[in-house]
Structures are given as structure tokens and as C-alpha cells.
Amino acid sequence: MSVTPLLEARGIDKRFGPVQVLKDVDLTVTPGEVTALVGDNGAGKSTLVKCISGIYPIDAGEFLFDGQPVTIHGPRDAAGLGIEVVYQDLALCDNLDIVQNMFLGRERRSGLVLDEPTMEQMAAETLAGLSVRTVKSLRQHVSSLSGGQRQTVAIAKAVLWNSKVVILDEPTAALGVAQTAQVLELVRRLADRGLAVVLISHNMNDVFAVSDRIAALYLGQMVAQVKTTDVTHAQVVELITAGRSGDLGLAAEKIDNGVEYADTLTTPGAEQ
Amino acid sequence: MTQTKPTADTESQEPVTPSVPFVRALLRNPTMVTFAVLLAIIAAFSILAPDTFTQRSNFTQLAQNVAILTVVSVGTTFVIITAGVDLSIPSGIVLGEVFAVHALKLIGTGGDTTAADVTADQTKAWYILVALAGALLAGLIIGTINGLVVAYLKVPPLLATLGTLGAGLGAALILQNGVNTATYALDPLGHGSWIAAVPNLIPIALVVVVAGFILLHMAVFGRHTFAIGSNPEAARRAGINVERHLLKVYIIGGVSAGFAGFLSVAYFSTTSIGGHSTDNLQAITAVALGGTSLFGGVGSIIGTLIGVWIPAVLKNGFVITGVQPYWQDVAVGLVLIVAVWFDQLRRRTRNRG
Numbered sequence: 001m002s003v004t005p006l007l008e009a010r011g012i013d014k015r016f017g018p019v020q021v022l023k024d025v026d027l028t029v030t031p032g033e034v035t036a037l038v039g040d041n042g043a044g045k046s047t048l049v050k051c052i053s054g055i056y057p058i059d060a061g062e063f064l065f066d067g068q069p070v071t072i073h074g075p076r077d078a079a080g081l082g083i084e085v086v087y088q089d090l091a092l093c094d095n096l097d098i099v100q101n102m103f104l105g106r107e108r109r110s111g112l113v114l115d116e117p118t119m120e121q122m123a124a125e126t127l128a129g130l131s132v133r134t135v136k137s138l139r140q141h142v143s144s145l146s147g148g149q150r151q152t153v154a155i156a157k158a159v160l161w162n163s164k165v166v167i168l169d170e171p172t173a174a175l176g177v178a179q180t181a182q183v184l185e186l187v188r189r190l191a192d193r194g195l196a197v198v199l200i201s202h203n204m205n206d207v208f209a210v211s212d213r214i215a216a217l218y219l220g221q222m223v224a225q226v227k228t229t230d231v232t233h234a235q236v237v238e239l240i241t242a243g244r245s246g247d248l249g250l251a252a253e254k255i256d257n258g259v260e261y262a263d264t265l266t267t268p269g270a271e272q
Numbered sequence: 273m274t275q276t277k278p279t280a281d282t283e284s285q286e287p288v289t290p291s292v293p294f295v296r297a298l299l300r301n302p303t304m305v306t307f308a309v310l311l312a313i314i315a316a317f318s319i320l321a322p323d324t325f326t327q328r329s330n331f332t333q334l335a336q337n338v339a340i341l342t343v344v345s346v347g348t349t350f351v352i353i354t355a356g357v358d359l360s361i362p363s364g365i366v367l368g369e370v371f372a373v374h375a376l377k378l379i380g381t382g383g384d385t386t387a388a389d390v391t392a393d394q395t396k397a398w399y400i401l402v403a404l405a406g407a408l409l410a411g412l413i414i415g416t417i418n419g420l421v422v423a424y425l426k427v428p429p430l431l432a433t434l435g436t437l438g439a440g441l442g443a444a445l446i447l448q449n450g451v452n453t454a455t456y457a458l459d460p461l462g463h464g465s466w467i468a469a470v471p472n473l474i475p476i477a478l479v480v481v482v483a484g485f486i487l488l489h490m491a492v493f494g495r496h497t498f499a500i501g502s503n504p505e506a507a508r509r510a511g512i513n514v515e516r517h518l519l520k521v522y523i524i525g526g527v528s529a530g531f532a533g534f535l536s537v538a539y540f541s542t543t544s545i546g547g548h549s550t551d552n553l554q555a556i557t558a559v560a561l562g563g564t565s566l567f568g569g570v571g572s573i574i575g576t577l578i579g580v581w582i583p584a585v586l587k588n589g590f591v592i593t594g595v596q597p598y599w600q601d602v603a604v605g606l607v608l609i610v611a612v613w614f615d616q617l618r619r620r621t622r623n624r625g
């Protein structure tokens with residue numbers, strides 16, 4: 001694929017005090033594709049996402065959006081570029097209805113008061129555009145929705161704003177089989193609509209079901225970014241757990257360095 | 273379902289659960305339940321004391337009596353919807369009174385420590401405005417302190433406002449040297465009738481209710497208030513400045529108390545530094561009776577309005593029917609427990625479903 005990347009992260013470094021969580025991380029996200037971001041617990045997936053979405057400031061590196069260097073100082077900047085994140089814990093307000101949640105923080109007004117009809121119509125159009133037909137009423141409180149429906153609302157909220165990049169943090173983690181399939185289908189549809197989708201997942205079945213590319217993080221380093229069709233389940237698992245698989249991933253000696261970055265008590269260069 | 277937004281209900285494309293009978297749907301709406309209770313109480317007293325209780329003058333009197341409490345309860349509704357609480361209402365009211373009379377003295381209306389010497393026929397419109405500004409300033413100060421402490425210092429609202437309750441009442445006593453000040457400067461407002469036979473406090477309280485309703489149910493401000501009470505983290509991620517919004521909400525609580533203090537001076541023609549001590553609990557009772565959840569995210573101004581009336585009607589009815597009025601406290605206490613229990617039941621069934 002020779003499509004120009006929409007979002008590029010180059011050489012991202014992030015430290016929390018003495019702990020280096022991300023080291024020289026590169027990530028390329030292409031429109032129309034689902035990029036799966038995989039890695040073990042603590043590999044830095046969530047940190048990377050929070051850096052991209054402006055929640056954490058980065059220590060080094062740069063972001064390119066549409067080929068132009070951009071600075072992201074906060075969630076507002078990210079949202080301004082069209083980057084939306086759907087968090088694992090959904091971040092919906094239970095006591096508000098679907099429309100209210102989708103427009104939270106960006107309500108439409110007519111004069112001083114809320115423009116409910118317009119918001120309701122836009123929400124309905126967005127959900128219809130995503131072929132979501134599982135919700136009975138847009139005025140249902142979110143608390144009355146199932147996990148899959150809630151995830152759907154969260155995703156629809158992210159695409160409502162003509163966003164260009166949608167990052168999904170483990171969208172299927174808490175879902176049953178049927179609901180997982182539903183959400184994955186929705187994820188695929190987002191990419192087919194031309195959005196750049198980043199899918200964080202622990203579930204290899206999900207990753208292989210929808211992703212076009214796989215980016216693997218290992219102890220804060222990006223060890224491989226490959227086309228999904230070029231690798232097998234086993235290779236990806238190796239990349240996640242060992243940082244390399246055959247020709248892919250880190251060279252043998254670099255892995256030691258990687259371990260040392262995670263364990264800063266060890267003097268750099270000291271060999272066991 | 274959506275007692276939070278009665279206006280939007282009618283706009284729903286379709287009923288959420290059309291199979292549920294109408295009565296059960298009504299019962300699920302806490303505001304409707306409370307309204308039914310109020311109607312039942314009114315009906316009962318109307319039968320027990322048909323000649324006295326049902327007189328128009330009795331209802332006018334009732335409305336005037338609840339006006340001041342209505343004003344603070346509207347402010348309290350906002351605070352409680354954010355899952356907070358404002359115990360400092362009495363200090364807001366009393367300081368509002370004190371600031372109002374001090375403002376009057378400041379502009380040279382004369383008098384000594386115990387009176388601002390303006391008789392009702394001497395007073396001018398701008399005297400009233402000056403007193404109003406003083407009272408609102410007092411509320412603004414209390415509300416701002418509450419908001420800063422709760423939102424930015426993260427002190428639990430119960431204790432933060434307990435602190436400003438004591439501090440504010442103390443400050444009022446210091447400013448007054450422990451004695452009340454009488455003034456008749458606000459008489460045209462407190463005792464007049466712009467509308468024939470309707471005491472001014474009633475339309476004033478009504479304006480506050482309508483303003484509160486629009487702000488809470490029809491404006492972005494209210495939407496964000498509900499969101500913060502429902503899930504502050506989600507609100508933050510949606511780009512809402514949660515701390516600043518909480519500050520504004522507590523300022524609304526404080527200013528409504530200050531305004532109530534202004535009305536109180538106007539009505540009673542004196543400060544009442546020893547009074548209003550249970551106004552905070554009365555306001556919280558009214559708000560909770562009205563279906564606003566103390567856990568945040570749920571509530572309505574209309575509910576609060578009904579909640580204000582239930583204790584008042586009970587008391588009034590007991591007096592008229594010759595029952596010891598102290599029974600009102602007992603009855604309201606029980607009704608309150610039942611109302612909150614209902615709220616819990618609803619919450620549990622909803623979570624199960």
C-alpha cells in the first residue's frame with residue numbers, strides 16, 4: 001500500500017521519573033486501515049495512546065499529521081486534529097442518554113438553550129451511517145444499554161466529529177462473543193469509511209480478524225510493524241512475549257538493552 | 273425514565289418501553305411519585321378542613337412562606353446533582369442579610385448598630401439595589417470559598433461546607449457584634465404586591481425557579497452539571513473543565529443563599545443572625561424529596577419545587593386541623609426516608625436490568 005500515512009509518531013520517548021516507558025517509538029497510521037497495537041501488559045500501549053491523544057506530554061520525538069509536524073499539548077489539540085480515543089472504561093455518563101453522551105462537551109446550541117432536535121438528528125445519522133440498529137431509542141439512558149451497545153455509542157461518539165484517526169483501547173475486553181463480533185464489524189466499517197483506526201487488543205483472534213497491520217510493542221520499544229497477512233499468530237505472540245520472532249523484531253543483543261531500560265537499577269552495559 | 277429532562281421526553285422518537293402500563297411508567301418517575309404524594313396530602317387536608325385549608329389566602333400564604341426556601345433549594349439542586357452537598361446555606365443567608373444592611377449603612381442611610389434608619393416611605397429603588405448587591409456579594413464569597421475548596425483542594429463537600437457554615441455564621445456575629453439590625457428600607461419589596469394580592473416574594477421565587485429550570489434542563493451548563501455528577505472522569509475526557517464547573521456550581525449555591533438572605537431581610541425587616549440554622553437541612557430534604565439523587569447525576573428543578581411544598585403543606589395542614597405542628601417534622605422525616613429508599617430501589621432494579 002502506497003497510501004501516505006495520516007499520523008506518524010517518530011522517536012517518541014516517555015519517562016515517568018526514572019522509568020522509561022517508551023523508547024524511540026515509531027508508529028505509522030494509515031487511513032482506511034486498522035492498525036492493531038499489541039504488546040504485553042506494561043509494554044507501553046496505553047502510554048503511547050495517551051501521548052498521541054495529548055494526555056501525557058512526550059519527552060522526545062515528534063508527531064506528523066498528514067505529513068506536517070504537529071504539537072499536541074492536550075486532548076483539545078488532538079481532538080482539533082481529528083484524533084479521537086475510545087477508552088477501555090468507556091467514559092460514558094450512565095445517567096445521560098445516548099444523544100447527550102455523544103454530544104457531551106460539544107453540545108449544539110440555538111441561542112442560549114440546547115438544540116436538542118439537531119443533536120438528536122445528527123446522532124441518528126451517525127449511528128445509521130455506521131449501520132447501528134441495535135439501540136431502541138436515542139433517548140435511552142446509557143445505563144440501560146448492554147456492554148456492546150455502550151461500546152457502540154462510545155465509538156459513534158468518536159466518529160461524530162469528522163474525526164480522522166480513531167484509537168480504540170481494548171474495545172472488546174469486557175464483551176461476550178456476539179457483542180465482540182458486532183464491535184469488530186463496526187471497527188472494520190470505520191476503516192472502510194476511510195478513517196485511520198488504531199486497535200489496541202490482547203486478543204489475537206480480534207487482531208487477525210480486523211487488522212491490516214500489526215504494531216508490536218515490547219518493553220517500551222516498537223519491535224515490529226508488519227502487514228497482518230505477512231505474519232502468523234505464533235509470530236505475533238513471540239513478538240509480544242520475547243520482542244522478536246525470526247527476522248522480525250529486535251536483534252538478540254538489543255533485547256538485553258530493552259530489559260535494562262525497564263530495570264533501571266541495572267547499570268547500563270553491565271552484563272550478567 | 274428521564275426525570276432529568278422532562279422537555280426532551282416528548283421529543284423521543286418512540287416510547288422506551290411501550291409495553292409498560294402508563295401507571296407503572298409514572299411510578300418509575302420519582303417526580304411524579306412525589307407530586308402524587310403532594311396532591312394526596314392536599315386532598316386529605318382539603319377534606320379534613322374544607323373551609324379553611326382550601327381558601328385562596330391560605331395557599332398564597334403558603335407560597336409566600338416557602339418562597340425563601342425555594343430560592344435556596346434551587347441552588348442546592350445544582351450542588352446535589354454534582355454529587356456534592358452544601359451545608360453552608362445558613363451562613364450564606366445570614367451573611368447575605370448582614371451584608372445587605374451593612375451596604376445600606378455604607379451609603380449613609382443613617383441609624384445606629386441596631387437599625388438602618390430608613391422608613392418604608394423614605395426608601396429609594398437604589399437603596400434596594402445596594403442591599404441586593406451586598407447580599408449577592410456575601411453569597412458570592414461563601415460560594416467561591418466552597419467551590420475552590422471542594423473543586424481544587426478536593427476537600428469532601430460535606431466537610432468543606434460544614435467549615436464555611438461555622439466560619440460564615442461566626443463572621444456574621446462579628447460584623448453585627450452579636451445583635452440584629454432592623455431596617456425598613458426593603459419593605460416595598462418584602463411586603464408589596466406588584467401583582468394584585470400576590471406578595472412579591474412569590475413572583476421573585478418563581479423567576480428563580482424558571483431561571484434555574486432553564487439553566488439546569490435546557491442549557492449546556494446544566495448538561496455538564498449532570499455529566500459531572502454522573503461520571504466526572506467521562507466529563508473530563510469530554511473536554512469539560514470539571515474543577516471550574518464545580519466552582520461555578522458552588523457559586524450558584526452560595527449566591528442563591530445570599531439572595532435568600534436579601535429576601536429574608538426584606539420580608540422580616542431585620543437580620544436574623546441566630547436564625548435559619550436548619551435551612552440547609554430543609555433545602556436538602558426538599559431536593560431529596562423531589563427525586564434528586566444524593567449520588568449525583570439525577571435530579572430536577574420541578575421535583576425540588578414539589579419537595580419544598582410537601583413539608584410546608586403538612587405543617588400548614590396540621591396547624592389548621594389542630595394537630596400538634598411538631599408532627600410535621602416526624603412526617604417529613606418518614607417521607608424523606610421512604611423517598612430515598614425508593615430512589616435506591618430504582619437504582620438497584622436499573623442496575624440489574
